[in-house]
Structure formats: structure tokens, C-alpha cells
Amino acid sequence: MTAAYLSAALEKSVSITVVESARTPRIGVGEATFSTVRHFFEYLGLDESEWLPKCAGGYKLAIKFQNWRGDDTHFYHPFERLRTAEGFSLADWWVAGSGAGRPFDQACYIAPALCEAQRSPRMMGGALFASELDSHLGRSTLEQQRAQFPYAYHFDADLVAEYLAGYATARGVRRIVDDVVDVEQDERGWIRSIRSKHSGDLTAGLYVDCTGFRGLLINQTLGEQFESFQDVLPNNRAVALRVPREDARDMEPYTTARAMDAGWMWTIPLYRRNGHGYVYSDEYTSPDDAETALRAAVAPGRDDLEANHIRMRIGRNRDSWVKNCVSIGLSSAFVEPLESTGIFFIQHAIEQLVKHFPGPDMDPHLARSYNARIARAVDGVKEFLVLHYVAAERNDNDYWRDAKVRSVPDGLAERMEQAKTHLLDEESIYPHYHGFESYSWNTMLLGLGAGPTKGRPVLRHLDPAAAHKEFTQLTAEAAVMTERLPSCYEYLTSIQPH
């Protein structure tokens, strides 16, 4: 992603070389994204109907949280902003009792109905169901996002990596398949060159460390401190399985995050197979037991499928840019994948790198500003994720009970206290850019059972007619779209290459 984007952003004025090991595989997970990822692909000038089918892609309208309030419960966290009536969000009106007794997510959003009916967000022929959002973005960035685009993608991360490698090399990026075996530093400790096994020493003005959890340059060579978040986010392992779908047509346009005894399990539907994984804390279950639980849940009788066990490094570098090295991806930061933020962090980092791209003098102010933004975005997501565990009503074992008594990041306790009396807004969520808006925070609070129990007092002074009308209209729109839109699988089949 980094090489492809830099080759598009800096065009031919900078020469870029990627060194990638054939022996050390990529992590092989990372299949669900954020809706803002479309800015990335559009920036590169890539057309979704061209690249998505080549990457076994599917659509993601929401995350379905299952069993987070106890068994047989669920709610959706969609890519959809809340509508308003009389200056208050439908969530406010819903808390005040205007939702006609329907669950919060179904009353306030269209996406849950489309998810349940496995609809595609695009009509046959390609038109988006919310046509006013289907604008051509061109070279735009996360900062320029104005409207909430209604979907993100599921894809095979390895296929995307290969696709982007083709894109980048066609634009002059040099790709060397080799192992970096040594790193040489100068007298100031800056990286002078990296030594590859077969291609010798390679020298650059700026080194981008994309070596995953190893942090070969940033941590192992430059010794930058990695600040762990495990005190507040204890999940430190995952086990993943790729499972062919028995009926490929049974394709959900959403990610599922199902609460488990010692963590949660993802289901990510790709075009013909599902990716599944159990993210857990090894303080509460063992890798063998986690694998057994995962297999029992998603692939009973398929012992032939190979499980991928992964140790996760949760936290971030104190600084992601140190001297002449910028770490991007897992080498920089990772919070567990509950809200699919890994690729979002990468996109954010790349955009910020372009914005802060150094000149020959390597002005330290650029690195300082870059580091502050990366740290704030990661810390915001960390806080949002901790909220998931603290707010979840589920408390049927030590894992879930302990989540409620762990210390929480600064600011979150206050926000949660406030949310007991009224919902949050853009001024009361985590204050810096981290990808999530107040509708997401409120959806999680209400979905998990930690929102306010009574409406804002002011709503008693307002006529609820406008809100009732909005709820009714939303339900009608959802019904029409469910009727008109093709299934997710049907639409994706129509754009497969022949």
C-alpha cells in the first residue's frame, strides 16, 4: 500500500524500492476494512469493479456484534450517520422512547435491514443505492471526507498486496524479493544502508519499515520503545481459518464479531470463502482450546483446514518516525482487529507521510507533527475499543467480568459517565481524528447496553412528530431498497472477470 501510494503521490520524482522476503510470509489476515478505504483506491485511480473481483472482494455495510449483551443478542454498527429531527439525532429520540419499540439499530439505520437481507449496496449495473454519495473522489484524502460512504470492503489481503505490487511496479517501483539480513547505521545512529542477502547493500534517503510485528528497523535497529496497550486491551493472540462457503451465494455484506468465552470471533465473507478467527487473551484460554472452539463454531468436521496461530503485539511505537525511518503497518501500531482499523491506520499513516514528506534537510518538525498525529489516531481507537469491553453487558465469566474492572484510558471513564445521562456528540467523544464519529460511539454505547436510560429532558418540550415521520420514512426506505437491490453475491458475480 505504501509503495503504491507513494508512487502515485510523488510520481516519478522519487525512486522507490521495496524489499520483501519470500521466506517470511505476510501475516495473511486483515480482510475487513473501513469505508474510508475507498479514498485510497480512488487516489490510485483504481476502479472498484476492476480490482475488487480480482481480490476475492465483497462488501461490508456494518459490523454485526453478536452475543455482546449475552447469548442470542445482536446489533449492527453500520457505516451510516444518524439522521436528525428538530436538531436532535434519531438516537436521542429513540432513547426518549420514539422508536416504536424497535431495537435501536433497526429503528435508526437503514443498513441493518440490508444486512439481514444480504443485499448489495449497488444495483445491477453499478448504481449506488444512495446515489448522492456516489461521487468521484479523485485524489482525495481522509481529511476531505464529508459524507459517510455506506460501505467498506472485505478482501483477500494477500491478493490485494499482489495487485498493488503490480500497480506499483508498473509505475516504476523497484521490487526486490530478498531478505534483509543486516542494517548499518552512521555515527548519529541514522540508517546508512540495509544489507540484503542476494542484492547487497541498499541505500536510501528515507526507510519505511513495513516488516510487521518485528519492527526490524524501528524497534530492533533504532531501539524505539513500543508502548504496550495490553493493560487495557488484553487480547494478545488470534487463530484464523479460511473456510470455503458451502453455498457461495450465502454471502453476508457485513463482518460479524461474535463474543466468545475469552475474546471474540470474526467472520469475514469473501467472494467464495469466509475468513474466520478467534481473537483471545492467553491469560484466559490456551491456543489449543481457542482453535477447538473456533473449529467447532465455524468448520466442524473440516480438520483438513489449516489453522493460522498469530501472536499479536498490541500498542504503538512511542514515535513511529525516528531519524530517517518511518514505520507503517504492524511495525508501527496495532490494536486488536475488533473495528477493522489495521488497514485504516496504514492509509492514515501513508497520507500523513505524504503530507509531511521531508526535504533533504529532514526538518525534525515534520517528524514531530507526523508522530503526534499517528499517536493520537491510534490512542483514539484504543479508547474506542476499550469502551466495547467496558460497556458490554456480558459478564458471565472472568474474562468479561475482569474487563469491567480494568483501568480505562484517560477520558473514557468521564465519557462513559456522561453517556449515562445523555448521548455523546463530536465535542464529547475522543477529541482528535481517529476515524470514528459520534454516531459510532453512540451506536456502541446503546448496542452494548451502556447508553442513557432516559431521554434528554429538553425533548419533552419538543413536538416528536418530525422524529416519528423520520423513523417511518427510514423504515419505508429500507423496505424499498431491500426489495430493489440484488443480493451481495448476485451483484459481485455480475462484475467477475469472464
Ligand SMILES: Cc1cc2nc3c(=O)[nH]c(=O)nc-3n(C[C@H](O)[C@H](O)[C@H](O)COP(=O)(O)OP(=O)(O)OC[C@H]3O[C@@H](n4cnc5c(N)ncnc54)[C@H](O)[C@@H]3O)c2cc1C
Ligand atoms: C489477527 C489479526 C487480524 C487482523 N484483521 C484485520 C482486519 O480485519 N482489518 C484490518 O484493516 N486489519 C487487520 N489486521 C491488521 C492487518 O493484518 C495488517 O495491518 C496488514 O496486514 C499489514 O501488515 P504488515 O504489512 O504491517 O505486516 P506483515 O503482513 O507481517 O508483512 C511484513 C512484511 O515484511 C517482510 N519482511 C519481514 N522481515 C523481513 C526481512 N528481514 N527482509 C525482507 N522482508 C521482510 C515480510 O516478507 C512481509 O512481506 C489484522 C491483524 C491481525 C494480527
